[in-house]
Amino acid sequence: xxxxxxxxxxxxxxxxxxxxxxxxxxxxxxxxxxxxxxxxxxxxxxxxxxxxxxxxxxxxxxxxxxxxxxxxxxxxxxxxxxxxxxxxxxxxxxxxxxxxxxxxxxxxxxxxxxxxxxxxxxxxxxxxxxxxxxxxxxxxxxxxxxxxxxxxxxxxxxxxxxxxxxxxxxxxxxxxxxxxxxxxxxxxxxxxxxxxxxxxxxxxxxxxxxxxxxxxxxxxxxxxxxxxxxxxxxxxxxxxxxxxxxxxxxxxxxxxxxxxxxxxxxxxxxxxxxxxxxxxxxxxxxxxxxxxxxxxxxxxxxxxxxxxxxxxxxxxxxxxxxxxxxxxxxxxxxxxxxxxxxxxxxxxxxxxxxxxxxxxxxxxxxxxxxxxxxxxxxxxxxxxxxxxxxxxxxxxxxxxxxxxxxxxxxxxxxxxxxxxxxxxxxxxxxxxxxxxxxxxxxxxxxxxxxxxxxxxxxxxxxxxxxxxxxxxxxxxxxxxxxxxxxxxxxxxxx
Amino acid sequence: xxxxxxxxxxxxxxxxxxxxxxxxxxxxxxxxxxxxxxxxxxxxxxxxxxxxxxxxxxxxxxxxxxxxxxxxxxxxxxxxxxxxxxxxxxxxxxxxxxxxxxxxxxxxxxxxxxxxxxxxxxxxxxxxxxxxxxxxxxxxxxxxxxxxxxxxxxxxxxxxxxxxxxxxxxxxxxxxxxxxxxxxxxxxxxxxxxxxxxxxxxxxxxxxxxxxxxxxxxxxxxxxxxxxxxxxxxxxxxxxxxxxxxxxxxxxxxxxxxxxxxxxxxxxxxxxxxxxxxxxxxxxxxxxxxxxxxxxxxxxxxxxxxxxxxxxxxxxxxxxxxxxxxxxxxxxxxxx
Numbered sequence: 001x002x003x004x005x006x007x008x009x010x011x012x013x014x015x016x017x018x019x020x021x022x023x024x025x026x027x028x029x030x031x032x033x034x035x036x037x038x039x040x041x042x043x044x045x046x047x048x049x050x051x052x053x054x055x056x057x058x059x060x061x062x063x064x065x066x067x068x069x070x071x072x073x074x075x076x077x078x079x080x081x082x083x084x085x086x087x088x089x090x091x092x093x094x095x096x097x098x099x100x101x102x103x104x105x106x107x108x109x110x111x112x113x114x115x116x117x118x119x120x121x122x123x124x125x126x127x128x129x130x131x132x133x134x135x136x137x138x139x140x141x142x143x144x145x146x147x148x149x150x151x152x153x154x155x156x157x158x159x160x161x162x163x164x165x166x167x168x169x170x171x172x173x174x175x176x177x178x179x180x181x182x183x184x185x186x187x188x189x190x191x192x193x194x195x196x197x198x199x200x201x202x203x204x205x206x207x208x209x210x211x212x213x214x215x216x217x218x219x220x221x222x223x224x225x226x227x228x229x230x231x232x233x234x235x236x237x238x239x240x241x242x243x244x245x246x247x248x249x250x251x252x253x254x255x256x257x258x259x260x261x262x263x264x265x266x267x268x269x270x271x272x273x274x275x276x277x278x279x280x281x282x283x284x285x286x287x288x289x290x291x292x293x294x295x296x297x298x299x300x301x302x303x304x305x306x307x308x309x310x311x312x313x314x315x316x317x318x319x320x321x322x323x324x325x326x327x328x329x330x331x332x333x334x335x336x337x338x339x340x341x342x343x344x345x346x347x348x349x350x351x352x353x354x355x356x357x358x359x360x361x362x363x364x365x366x367x368x369x370x371x372x373x374x375x376x377x378x379x380x381x382x383x384x385x386x387x388x389x390x391x392x393x394x395x396x397x398x399x400x401x402x403x404x405x406x407x408x409x410x411x412x413x414x415x416x417x418x419x420x421x422x423x424x425x426x427x428x429x430x431x432x433x434x435x436x437x438x439x440x441x442x443x444x445x446x447x448x449x450x451x452x453x454x455x456x457x458x459x460x461x462x463x464x465x466x467x468x469x470x471x472x473x474x475x476x477x478x479x480x481x482x483x484x485x486x487x488x489x490x491x492x493x494x
Numbered sequence: 495x496x497x498x499x500x501x502x503x504x505x506x507x508x509x510x511x512x513x514x515x516x517x518x519x520x521x522x523x524x525x526x527x528x529x530x531x532x533x534x535x536x537x538x539x540x541x542x543x544x545x546x547x548x549x550x551x552x553x554x555x556x557x558x559x560x561x562x563x564x565x566x567x568x569x570x571x572x573x574x575x576x577x578x579x580x581x582x583x584x585x586x587x588x589x590x591x592x593x594x595x596x597x598x599x600x601x602x603x604x605x606x607x608x609x610x611x612x613x614x615x616x617x618x619x620x621x622x623x624x625x626x627x628x629x630x631x632x633x634x635x636x637x638x639x640x641x642x643x644x645x646x647x648x649x650x651x652x653x654x655x656x657x658x659x660x661x662x663x664x665x666x667x668x669x670x671x672x673x674x675x676x677x678x679x680x681x682x683x684x685x686x687x688x689x690x691x692x693x694x695x696x697x698x699x700x701x702x703x704x705x706x707x708x709x710x711x712x713x714x715x716x717x718x719x720x721x722x723x724x725x726x727x728x729x730x731x732x733x734x735x736x737x738x739x740x741x742x743x744x745x746x747x748x749x750x751x752x753x754x755x756x757x758x759x760x761x762x763x764x765x766x767x768x769x770x771x772x773x774x775x776x777x778x779x780x781x782x783x784x785x786x787x788x789x790x791x792x793x794x795x796x797x798x799x800x801x802x803x804x805x806x807x808x809x810x811x812x813x814x815x816x817x818x819x820x821x822x823x824x825x826x827x828x829x830x
Contacts, residue, residue, distance in 0.1 A: 170723070171730075172730070196717060197715065197717050197751060197752075197753030197754065198715065198717050198751065199751075199752070201750065201808075201811060201812070201813035201814060202715070202750050202751045202808075202813060237774060238729070238730070240730060240733070241728065241729070241730020241731070241733075242730075243541060243542065243693040243694050243731070244694055260828070261828070261830065263828060272694050272695070274697070278733075279828070282774075282775040282829070283775060283826060283828070283829065285729070285732075285733045285736075285775065285776050285777040285779065285780065286733070286736070286780070286825050286826065287733055287734065287736070287737040289702070290552075290697045290737075292551055292552030292554075292555075292698070293551070293552075295551065328552075488544050489544075
C-alpha cells in the first residue's frame with residue numbers, strides 16, 4: 001500500500017453469538033470508527049461516512065442539530081479561561097481549508113461497547129461522548145452526543161451496561177445513562193445577579209477591600225451577560241473526584257463468595273500514584289481502600305476477567321504491581337525492562353480464550369506493552385495469583401492495542417503504522433499493515449496467517465495526506481504518545 | 495553583573511529564620527518563641543500544582559517518631575514499613591490548613607493524651623509552627639525542671655502549678671510571642687505540624703477510619719466561581735474525609751464567609767427534596783449535623799472560635815463566625 005495510513009488506536013471484540021449473530025470487531029483509526037465482520041474481516045461500516053460523497057447529509061441526519069455546525073478542529077488546552085470566551089473565539093476563526101474535513105476531532109482514543117449493540121466513543125478534541133447503535137449488519141449510527149467539560153481519560157460501563165462511567169482529566173468521574181431518558185430539562189438556576197461572596201467583614205487588607213468595592217461596582221454595571229455553558233447539558237451525576245489527573249477507571253464485579261454477596265466496585269487511578277477502590281454505583285461515594293505502592297503515576301489497571309480478586313497495575317514505574325486489591329496487599333512486584341524514569345506502561349490486557357483444537361486448555365494470559373515499544377510482554381497468571389513472564393514478542397511496530405478473538409483462539413495486536421519501531425517521534429516513510437495476529441501453540445505465542453487479518457490489512461485505514469508538515473507530525477505523535485507528560489518534573493515553588 | 499537588589503526586609507527575615515534554626519539545634523538554653531512577622535506568606539496556594547511535597551508511600555510508611563518523641567514506643571523492635579520507630583498510639587486529630595497553629599496549641603492541653611497534627615501547604619507558615627511547637631516544648635521542659643527544683647532562681651511564681659487542674663476553658667495565659675509561664679497538661683508533646691497538600695495526599699498519611707476529629711478552620715474561601723473547584727470542602731473530598739474519619743468521628747468547620755458556610759452545609763447535607771423523592775446517593779449520606787446544644791458542650795468549638803489566629807482577626811474586625819460540625823455516620827449497607 002502506498003502512503004501513510006492511520007494506525008488502529010482502539011480495538012473491541014463484540015461477541016454476539018448468544019444473540020445468534022456473527023461477531024464484530026470494532027476499531028478506531030484516525031478520526032474514524034470501523035466495524036468489521038470478525039470472521040471474514042469484511043469491513044461493514046465506517047463512521048462518520050466519508051465527506052466527499054453526498055453521504056455527509058446522511059450521517060448528520062442522525063446527529064443532533066448542534067452537531068452539524070460543530071466548531072472547527074481545535075486543540076484545546078485545559079486552561080482556566082472561560083468556556084464561553086473560547087467558544088466564541090473558535091467559532092469566529094475561519095475554517096482550515098487544508099484539512100480534509102471540517103469536523104471537530106482528529107482521533108477517537110476511547111471506545112467501549114454495551115449490550116453488544118451500542119458503541120460508546122469519545123471524540124478527542126470536542127470532548128464529546130457519542131453513543132452509536134450497532135445493528136445486525138454492523139452498521140453504525142449515532143444516537144446521541146454529549147459534551148463533557150474536560151477531556152476524558154477513561155470510559156467504561158457500569159456492570160449492567162446501562163450507564164456510562166466517564167473519568168476526566170480533572171479527576172472527576174461522571175455517570176450518565178447509555179440512552180438518555182426523555183428530554184433533559186436543565187435545572188435552571190434563577191438568573192441571579194452576581195454578588196461577591198466576600199463582604200467587608202471578611203476581607204481584612206486595604207487592597208482587598210478596594211478590589212471588593214470594584215467588584216461590587218462591576219456587578220452593578222453588568223447584570224446582563226449570562227450566557228449558558230453548553231457542557232454537561234444532559235442528565236448526569238458526579239460520583240467520584242480525585243484532586244489529580246485521573247488516568248484510568250475500571251468497573252469490577254466480585255462474584256459472591258461464602259461470606260458476602262456479589263459486589264460491584266469502581267477502581268480509579270491518578271497521576272499522584274494513587275489507586276482508589278470505591279463501591280460501585282449508587283454507593284460510589286464510599287471509598288473502601290487505597291492501594292499504595294507506586295512511586296510514579298499509574299496509567300493502566302487490569303483486573304483479569306478470569307480472576308477478579310487480582311489487580312495488575314502499571315504506569316511510570318519500571319515495574320508492575322500485582323495486588324489483592326481489596327486488601328491493599330501487594331502480591332508481587334514484577335520488574336520491567338528499561339530504567340526507572342523512562343519506562344512507561346502503555347497497556348495491560350487480559351485475554352481468556354476458550355479451548356480450541358490446538359489448545360486443550362483454556363487460555364488465560366496477560367499482555368503488557370510499554371509506551372513507544374515494539375515488544376509485547378506475555379505473562380500467565382499462576383494459581384497463587386502471581387504472574388510469570390513467558391516470553392516477549394517482537395512486532396513490526398510499536399504496540400498500541402490488543403484484543404483477544406475468542407472464536408479464533410487468537411489475539412490481534414494493533415501496531416503503529418506511522419512511527420518507526422521503538423520511537424515515538426521518528427516517522428516511517430511508508431506504512432505497514434496495522435494488525436498482527438498470534439495464536440498460542442504449545443505454550444508460545446506464534447504469528448498466524450489469518451484470512452480475516454489479511455482482509456482488514458489489505459483494505460487499510462484512512463490515509464494521511466501525502467505531504468504532511470513536521471508540526472502536524474508532531475501533533476499526531478503527541479496525541480498518540482502522551483503518557484510521558486504525566487511524569488512530575490519537580491518544579492520548585494513555595 | 496546587575497544583580498537584583500535583595501530587599502532589606504527579606505535579608506532580615508532570612509537572617510532571623512536562620513537564627514531560629516540554629517537555636518533549635520543547640521539544646522542548652524530555653525528556646526525563644528518565634529515571631530510571626532518573619533514568617534508571613536501569601537495566604538493562597540494552588541492545590542492542583544505538584545509543589546515539592548514529601549509524603550509517605552502509605553500510612554504504614556509514615557514515620558511519626560520524630561514528631562512525637564514523647565510517644566515513641568520504648569520497644570525498639572517495633573518499626574513501621576519505612577523502618578521508623580512506632581508510637582504507643584495513633585494520630586487521630588487533624589487540622590487541615592492549620593496556618594500558624596493557634597488551634598493546635600489551644601487544643602494540646604485540652605486533649606493531652608491525643609496525638610494531633612496540623613497540616614499546612616505553605617512552607618514559611620509551617621516553619622513558624624514547627625519552631626513554635628519546639629519552643630513551647632522547651633519552655634515546658636524548663637518550667638518542669640524549675641518546679642522540680644524550686645530552690646533555683648525566681649521563686650516568686652507561685653501561680654505555676656504543675657499539671658494544673660485546668661477547667662475546660664483553655665487559659666489564654668499562652669501568648670503567641672512570649673510563650674507561657676504555666677505548665678500545661680501534655681506539655682505540647684502531643685502536637686506537631688507537617689507540610690502537605692491534604693486535597694491530594696490525606697490518605698497517604700491516615701488509614702481507613704483512623705481519625706476521630708478533623709478541623710477545617712477558616713479555609714481559603716476561593717471567592718471566584720471558577721476557583722470553587724479548589725475549595726477544601728466538596729462532595730468528592732468529603733468522601734475522602736469519610737474514609738479517614740471513623741464512624742462517630744467529628745468534622746468541624748468554621749468560616750467568616752457566610753456564603754462559604756452555606757456551601758459547607760450544601761455539601762454535607764441533603765437539601766430539601768421534592769415530595770416523595772429520595773435524595774440522590776452521595777457523600778452527604780455519610781454525615782449528619784450536630785445540634786447547637788451538643789456544640790455548646792464541646793470545648794473544641796470554643797478553641798476553634800477564639801484561639802485560632804484567623805478567629806482573632808475576625809473578632810478584631812467584628813466579623814461573624816459560622817460554625818458547623820458534622821458526625822460521620824456508619825457506611826450504608828451494601829445493596830443486596
